[in-house]
Amino acid sequence: MSEQTAAVKNGWMNRALNTIEVIGNKLPDPAVLFALLMVIVWGLSWLFSGMTFTEIDPRSGQQVQIVNLLSGDALTLFASNIVTTFVNFPPLGVVLVAMLGLGVAEYTGFINAGLRSILAVTPKMLLTPVLIAVGVLSHVAVDAGYVLVIPLGAVIFYAAGRHPLAGIAAAFAGVSGGFSATFFVPSSLDPLLAGMTQVSAQLLDPTVTINPLNNYIFTTASTFLIVLVGWFLTDKVIEPRLQATKVDGDTSQMVKMDALSAQERKGLRAAVISMFVVAALLALSIVLPTVTPWAAPAEQVVEGMNPLLVAASPLMKSIVTLIFVFFLIPGIVYGYVAGTVQTHRDVIKGMSNAMSGMGYYIVMAFFCALFLYAFNQSNLGVLLALKGANALKAMGLPLAMTLVGIVFLSGLVNLVVGSASAKWALIGAIMVPMLMELGISPDLTQAAYRVGDSSTNIITPLLPYFPLIVVFCQKYVKNSGIGTLVALMLPYSIAMLVLWTAFLLGFWALDIPLGLGASYEYIPNR
Numbered sequence: 001m002s003e004q005t006a007a008v009k010n011g012w013m014n015r016a017l018n019t020i021e022v023i024g025n026k027l028p029d030p031a032v033l034f035a036l037l038m039v040i041v042w043g044l045s046w047l048f049s050g051m052t053f054t055e056i057d058p059r060s061g062q063q064v065q066i067v068n069l070l071s072g073d074a075l076t077l078f079a080s081n082i083v084t085t086f087v088n089f090p091p092l093g094v095v096l097v098a099m100l101g102l103g104v105a106e107y108t109g110f111i112n113a114g115l116r117s118i119l120a121v122t123p124k125m126l127l128t129p130v131l132i133a134v135g136v137l138s139h140v141a142v143d144a145g146y147v148l149v150i151p152l153g154a155v156i157f158y159a160a161g162r163h164p165l166a167g168i169a170a171a172f173a174g175v176s177g178g179f180s181a182t183f184f185v186p187s188s189l190d191p192l193l194a195g196m197t198q199v200s201a202q203l204l205d206p207t208v209t210i211n212p213l214n215n216y217i218f219t220t221a222s223t224f225l226i227v228l229v230g231w232f233l234t235d236k237v238i239e240p241r242l243q244a245t246k247v248d249g250d251t252s253q254m255v256k257m258d259a260l261s262a263q264e265r266k267g268l269r270a271a272v273i274s275m276f277v278v279a280a281l282l283a284l285s286i287v288l289p290t291v292t293p294w295a296a297p298a299e300q301v302v303e304g305m306n307p308l309l310v311a312a313s314p315l316m317k318s319i320v321t322l323i324f325v326f327f328l329i330p331g332i333v334y335g336y337v338a339g340t341v342q343t344h345r346d347v348i349k350g351m352s353n354a355m356s357g358m359g360y361y362i363v364m365a366f367f368c369a370l371f372l373y374a375f376n377q378s379n380l381g382v383l384l385a386l387k388g389a390n391a392l393k394a395m396g397l398p399l400a401m402t403l404v405g406i407v408f409l410s411g412l413v414n415l416v417v418g419s420a421s422a423k424w425a426l427i428g429a430i431m432v433p434m435l436m437e438l439g440i441s442p443d444l445t446q447a448a449y450r451v452g453d454s455s456t457n458i459i460t461p462l463l464p465y466f467p468l469i470v471v472f473c474q475k476y477v478k479n480s481g482i483g484t485l486v487a488l489m490l491p492y493s494i495a496m497l498v499l500w501t502a503f504l505l506g507f508w509a510l511d512i513p514l515g516l517g518a519s520y521e522y523i524p525n526r
Contacts, residue, residue, distance in 0.1 A: 014241050017487040024483020030467055033482070034367035038374050045069040045378040055386040057379075058200070058429030064383050069374055078377075082370065089369035091146070091464045094320050096358060098147040101324035101331070103354020104347055108335030110327075113260060113268045115152075115159055124160055128170050131156065132230040135174020136223050137183040145175035146465040148323060151472050164247060164476040165488060166239040170230055172469055173492045176457040178226035179420070180450035182219040189420060190216065191310060193446055196424050200432035201442040205524060211517030214443040215450060218507055218514045225503050229495050237491055249476040267338025271330035278329055282322070286315075294318075360474075364467035372464070375416075382426055385413045389430040399438060400505060403448045406431055407501045410452025411493075415460045420453050436522045443518035444508065451504055455496040458489040 027033055049068035057064050105111045131153050138145030150171040157167030191212035198210040286292045296313035308315050335341025375381055392405045413423055432442045457463055461482050473480035508520055
């Protein structure tokens with residue numbers, strides 16, 4: 001054991017994280033935990049439903065009213081919508097459809113051979129930063145990173161002789177912790193948040209317009225910060241701590257760094273060619289038509305955004321389908337050429353194996369969907385967000401401290417309200433006009449919100465994809481639980497909150513542009 005590893009193992013941070021892990025893993029099974037939280041929400045909704053609150057919901061313009069979920073009407077509505085709530089739970093379809101294609105690619109050996117080929121030419125020391133950067137880049141494909149990058153991070157690390165949970169942590173840090181970072185390509189979140197910022201700003205000044213890429217320079221630069229922070233923590237803190245954690249999952253199907261056989265190389269070449277053919281056909285369908293069917297209608301495109309990249313475009317809505325196709329076809333081609341598939345029944349078996357491994361996730365997703373439905377219906381999250389924002393406003397802190405307060409308030413509210421747009425619709429309606437009155441631009445306020453919103457994604461069990469990441473961990477370490485994942489990700493979350501906030505303040509101090517058409521000061525009638 002190296003001195004560095006021993007220091008990490010015996011240090012106060014490791015002891016604290018071990019305590020968090022133990023306590024967290026003593027919580028009930030995640031599925032039961034979500035059920036219990038739902039019951040608690042029911043009780044709180046009954047308790048607060050008779051109270052009057054002065055907070056105004058900016059979405060409706062009315063005073064916030066807590067909905068009693070134990071009333072007859074609410075219970076019958078809940079019961080009648082259980083199936084719909086579960087089936088329409090956004091991560092459910094995304095995960096299952098993507099896993100069908102990935103299951104075939106894994107079963108036939110395509111993923112195994114492809115990763116072995118890549119790892120043979122990739123320097124081991126660069127695995128971590130490349131994985132985190134790919135995680136950040138995956139935001140362009142909406143939620144694809146959760147079902148693609150994170151599990152592959154574990155596979156890549158294990159194949160390289162490193163701990164698979166460290167790969168999950170690094171990938172999760174990039175995909176979810178760096179959610180508001182952008183790797184040169186704008187994400188669909190940019191125009192969404194900018195539109196809400198403009199609505200909030202126009203409450204005070206109807207002439208204000210917000211460029212959809214008003215944070216683009218800051219979020220692009222933030223990618224390098226996220227990669228560096230994640231790289232250091234993964235290699236120097238997380239992985240040394242995991243050396244005592246035994247990998248006791250089923251490793252029979254995991255990648256082993258053996259040299260590719262001639263048949264495997266032949267199959268891999270054919271599979272890669274098939275991927276390029278599919279990609280070429282997709283590119284032609286985008287380029288050749290005068291008006292590509294993959295683009296969003298003009299009325300749904302914000303000025304300055306590529307109509308192919310907005311959330312409403314058929315291309316973005318088809319990302320999961322494209323993942324399915326881009327792994328299914330090469331997986332089948334590889335299987336037939338390499339001899340790992342004999343008939344179509346083997347392909348179906350690969351899909352079946354993938355679905356059988358999703359059983360536990362489906363159970364957790366059921367209770368998670370019901371809890372989130374109840375929590376959203378109750379308006380408890382709305383009340384919490386508005387009370388926090390009003391409390392921050394009432395403090396009257398110096399400008400820099402107020403920005404720091406917005407970051408930490410956003411991170412705190414993020415623990416109970418998962419949607420980035422929903423939180424900003426609530427918090428922004430208070431914070432944007434308040435800071436405009438103090439001379440702070442909506443662009444800077446929005447950037448502060450994005451820092452806090454991203455930084456705590458990775459430690460909240462209420463993140464819709466959090467149960468899925470727990471399942472990924474259990475594939476390698478059987479006794480993994482909520483505590484395991486929170487303890488893994490807490491160092492990233494704390495470091496991002498502190499360093500990313502300092503990074504934003506540094507941008508402000510040096511007057512580096514936040515984005516296109518952005519400013520730091522608000523000047524009326526500019």
